[in-house]
Amino acid sequence: MADTQGNQTVGQETLLYLTDEQLRQGIEAMFFAYRGFTADPDRILATLSYGRAHHRALHFIHGAPGTTVNNLLSILGVTKQSLNRVLRTLIEDGLVESRVGRQDKRERHLFLTEDGVALDARLSDAQRARMRAAYKQAGPEAVAGFKTVLEAMMDPEMRRQYQRLREGRG
Amino acid sequence: MADTQGNQTVGQETLLYLTDEQLRQGIEAMFFAYRGFTADPDRILATLSYGRAHHRALHFIHGAPGTTVNNLLSILGVTKQSLNRVLRTLIEDGLVESRVGRQDKRERHLFLTEDGVALDARLSDAQRARMRAAYKQAGPEAVAGFKTVLEAMMDPEMRRQYQRLREGRG
DNA sequence: TTGGAATGTCAACAAGGCTGACTTAAAGTC
DNA sequence: GACTTTAAGTCAGCCTTGTTGACATTCCAA
Structure with a gap:
């Protein structure tokens, strides 16, 4: 039993014959889609002289308010020097607030300020609009x-x- | 009629109630998955002092041998100066061959050399292995x-x- | 023959990764 | 109490890969 995809069903199991061409399509789809995925917030960021790194920081602080720097580091998968540069400008610009930990005073807990929430919303709205359209279509x-x-x-x-x-x- | 996803079926049509949380998950999935997607070739590239840009050039020249620089430019979505830097090192290193166009001698047609094919295969194999595993699992x-x-x-x-x-x- | 297109090149710059070295403060441990 | 480890921040320097702008060359086509 072979279907139009070139897969075969043997008993209960569907064996996937994944040709290089099928995998290649997936690779290219990821490449082109990721560009679309970032395009809308990138345009907004460019007008503010922020970059994708700022967007990522805002996104994950929004999603986990009070997260520590170390935690954010492991989510983003960058070095602390790299994150620190981004975080410093966000704090200076009043978009992120850093509060000393209550139990462990070495830790800094990160929160979005009102302005931070506003920018994150603007960026997220743009990104979600495209996701929503893609989801609806698909x-x-x-x-x-x-x-x-x-x-x-x-x-x-x-x-x-x-x-x-x-x-x-x- | 509401299903477990929170969608409703009205007549023939399924209306998607796409919550912010669902869209947010998709955004984060794209972010984390893209990292995985590039991780394996990145490791190989790092040992060769090449970057992702070199990989992309090799990939698309492999997929469309004889493509022109301009065509590659529009696929990759970068400036010619940016592509040129990458292309130059690939040509110098004997991975890519640039042939003057026969009809239009202003154009350069790009081909992978034997070594270029070999490196592309190495990078592609690593990337495809992960794709194949993901496809099989899903x-x-x-x-x-x-x-x-x-x-x-x-x-x-x-x-x-x-x-x-x-x-x-x- | 002249204008425009395709390509290449030089220079300068920025974002955002990286490593390495070092400080401070707090917490944990012996 | 002394020592070690941990969290965070900072400084300096480097790399890749993107950008703009200016300009030369080549060559097709009107």
Whole structure:
């Protein structure tokens, strides 16, 4: 039993014959889609002389208010020097607030200020509008498949981060 | 009729109630998955003092041998100065060959040399291995959905590029 | 023959990664 | 109490890869 995709069903199991061409399409789809994914917020950021790194910081601080610098570091997967440069400008510009920890005073807990929330919303709205359009066009089954494949593509450590974030908001 | 995803079916149509949380998950999935997507070739590139830009050039020259610089430019979406820097090192290192056009001698047609093919294969193998694993784990329906959503997420111009490349290899 | 297109090149700059070295403060441990 | 470890911040310098702007060359086409 072979379907139009070139897959075969043997008993209960569907064996995937993944040709190089099919995988290549997936690779190129990721490349082109990621560009679209970042295009809208990038345009906004450019007018503010911020970059993608600022957007990422805002996004994850918004999603986990009070997160520590170390925690943010491991989510973003960059060095503290790299994050610090971004974080410093966000704090200077009054978009992020850094509060000394109460139990552990070495830690800094990060929060968005009112302005930070506003910018994050502007960036997120732009990005979500495109996601929403894509989701609507593709339909709910495609969306489920989309998330399944993306999750399978992550490094195990990143998958843990991803799931932890979801649960934290669950 | 509401399903577990919070969607409703009214007549033939499924209305998607896309909550911010659902969209947010998609955004984070893209972020973490893209990191995984590039991680394996990045490790190889680092040992060769090449970067992602070199990989992309090799990938698309491999996929469309004889492509012109201008064509490559529009696929990659960078400036000619930026591409030129990368292309120059690849040519110097004997991975890419640039041939003056026969009809239009202003154009340069780009080809991978034997060494270029070898490096592209090494990088592609690493990237495809992860894709293949993800595809196998997720199953064929998920893969179809994955591609549908990614395609819907692209800028129209990039979607045209993507489809043109597929057709070219058809 | 002249204008425009495709290409290449030089210079300068910026974002955002990286490493390494070092400080400060707090927490934990022996 | 002394010592070690941890969290965070900072400074300096480097790399890749993107950008703009200016300009030369080549050559097709009107």
